[in-house]
Amino acid sequence: MADLASRITKPEGAEAETAPAQETTGTVEDAQTDGAGQILGGSGLQDVNYDVEVSLNEIQRDQQNPLGSAHTFQELGLPNEVLNGLMAMSFQKPSKVQEKALPLMLADPPMNMIAQSQSGTGKTAAFVTTILSRIDFTKPEQPQALVLAPSRELARQIQGVVQTIGQFCGNLVVEAAIPGNIARDSRVKASVVTGTPGTVMDLIRRRQFDVSQLKVLVIDEADNMLDLQGLGEQCARVKNMLPPTIQILLFSATFPDVVLRYATNFAPQANQIKLKVQELTVRGISQMFMDCPSEVEKYSILCSLYGLMNIGSSIIFVKTRESASEIQKRMEADGHKVTALHGAFEGSSRDALLDEFRQGRSKVLITTNVLARGIDVSSVSMVINYDVPMKGPGEREADPETYLHRIGRTGRFGRVGVSITFIYDKKSYEALQYIAAKYDIDLIRLVPDDWDNTEKKVQRVIKSSRAQAGFNPSART
Numbered sequence: 001m002a003d004l005a006s007r008i009t010k011p012e013g014a015e016a017e018t019a020p021a022q023e024t025t026g027t028v029e030d031a032q033t034d035g036a037g038q039i040l041g042g043s044g045l046q047d048v049n050y051d052v053e054v055s056l057n058e059i060q061r062d063q064q065n066p067l068g069s070a071h072t073f074q075e076l077g078l079p080n081e082v083l084n085g086l087m088a089m090s091f092q093k094p095s096k097v098q099e100k101a102l103p104l105m106l107a108d109p110p111m112n113m114i115a116q117s118q119s120g121t122g123k124t125a126a127f128v129t130t131i132l133s134r135i136d137f138t139k140p141e142q143p144q145a146l147v148l149a150p151s152r153e154l155a156r157q158i159q160g161v162v163q164t165i166g167q168f169c170g171n172l173v174v175e176a177a178i179p180g181n182i183a184r185d186s187r188v189k190a191s192v193v194t195g196t197p198g199t200v201m202d203l204i205r206r207r208q209f210d211v212s213q214l215k216v217l218v219i220d221e222a223d224n225m226l227d228l229q230g231l232g233e234q235c236a237r238v239k240n241m242l243p244p245t246i247q248i249l250l251f252s253a254t255f256p257d258v259v260l261r262y263a264t265n266f267a268p269q270a271n272q273i274k275l276k277v278q279e280l281t282v283r284g285i286s287q288m289f290m291d292c293p294s295e296v297e298k299y300s301i302l303c304s305l306y307g308l309m310n311i312g313s314s315i316i317f318v319k320t321r322e323s324a325s326e327i328q329k330r331m332e333a334d335g336h337k338v339t340a341l342h343g344a345f346e347g348s349s350r351d352a353l354l355d356e357f358r359q360g361r362s363k364v365l366i367t368t369n370v371l372a373r374g375i376d377v378s379s380v381s382m383v384i385n386y387d388v389p390m391k392g393p394g395e396r397e398a399d400p401e402t403y404l405h406r407i408g409r410t411g412r413f414g415r416v417g418v419s420i421t422f423i424y425d426k427k428s429y430e431a432l433q434y435i436a437a438k439y440d441i442d443l444i445r446l447v448p449d450d451w452d453n454t455e456k457k458v459q460r461v462i463k464s465s466r467a468q469a470g471f472n473p474s475a476r477t
């Protein structure tokens with residue numbers, strides 16, 4: 001193993017050898033060995049297992065929850081309708097986060113929860129199961145649970161998961177409170193509402209949304225949603241308009257310390273499930289980087305990748321809407337069927353574009369951070385970070401959380417997948433080093449002039465990923 005600095009080709013204009021020592025601890029798998037092969041198993045899914053740390057609140061410590069952790073869904077005492085919904089999805093046993101979190105979230109009296117678990121490990125089903133177990137189905141049009149998410153796409157996806165797991169719960173009505181979905185003169189008539197914070201806030205203020213009987217509030221991607229630089233203020237306002245006794249469930253794959261402190265005030269006395277920092281990355285994702293000689297050459301390298309390999313479904317993350325559209329144009333001119341989706345599109349066209357990708361009518365999705373979180377398309381076998389994720393004023397700092405969420409669009413629920421981050425100059429190189437060091441990632445280096453090796457490494461993972469898609473009866477696109 002060697003560090004990123006010693007493995008990297010010195011990029012044009014970069015002073016690779018002078019990179020600060022404390023930022024060069026990320027390791028890179030020997031470029032001569034086939035790193036991908038070490039990670040892959042047979043055609044079956046990997047065990048979605050990792051250690052979590054559970055901290056119970058005082059009440060829970062005193063009460064000795066009789067359910068402890070549940071090894072089967074049957075042990076949880078769920079309503080039959082909900083259990084049947086989980087079985088219809090071919091969920092054979094709970095994942096770790098489901099096993100640990102569900103007994104705590106289902107306990108009476110209801111308690112708050114802050115739960116962290118890697119991308120693609122079933123957090124959605126965990127909170128949806130809790131919601132469905134608390135709903136009074138004799139009041140189908142009375143809002144009883146609210147889920148807030150950062151994008152319309154995620155709010156719609158969660159709406160779909162509630163409908164699927166709740167398919168045997170007669171009288172279940174689920175509505176998405178997203179821009180353009182609920183007319184100004186109509187009321188929200190659903191027992192479960194999934195929405196984005198701005199639209200939900202407006203609906204409550206205009207008295208279209210009766211929140212008086214809400215029992216559960218879920219905030220998905222909670223670190224992003226509670227961040228005071230972003231959606232935090234809106235989420236706090238929504239919460240202040242809800243009944244004070246509401247059960248609050250906060251979920252994310254990442255919880256930076258500063259947000260976690262705020263989260264514990266937002267969800268007082270919450271039980272907590274946390275991951276160690278080294279366990280944040282999903283083992284099934286082979287993380288690689290492409291060492292590009294310059295920015296202008298990134299595009300031709302991208303084309304060579306797609307030209308050489310039969311990739312299946314993949315997502316390319318870029319920094320700006322403009323570059324998303326530009327790359328789309330150029331790839332289409334090269335004969336690829338490509339979808340570009342970003343915030344400049346109108347809501348309903350965004351829905352149609354994502355559906356096109358989900359249904360496999362388009363195999364390449366080019367997008368910005370708008371789809372970095374939560375989107376679950378199990379057939380995605382490759383994620384490309386065409387631009388390294390950056391944050392802060394002038395985008396000068398690496399953004400490790402966004403990196404994790406972006407690559408987590410592949411390798412869902414025990415599948416394998418590959419991520420390739422393009423670097424080309426000192427800034428991108430140091431940013432990726434910082435991310436690799438933070439999460440202790442073994443990055444596999446790819447170089448553009450060795451396509452044989454690149455093809456071997458990438459194609460091997462992609463083949464296994466496809467074999468898994470065929471193998472797993474519950475695989476969805």
Ligand SMILES: Nc1ncnc2c1ncn2[C@@H]1O[C@H](COP(=O)(O)OP(=O)(O)OP(=O)(O)O)[C@@H](O)[C@H]1O
Pocket residue numbers: 090091092093094095098117118119120121122123124125252253373374375376378408412413474476
């Ligand atoms: N117990 C289970 N058995 C089999 N598949 C499951 C189980 N629970 C969830 N899944 C599937 O795993 C996939 C990922 O789940 P989900 O989208 O909830 O992940 P997540 O943890 O919320 O990820 P992210 O952090 O990216 O939002 C989904 O396709 C879901 O249907």
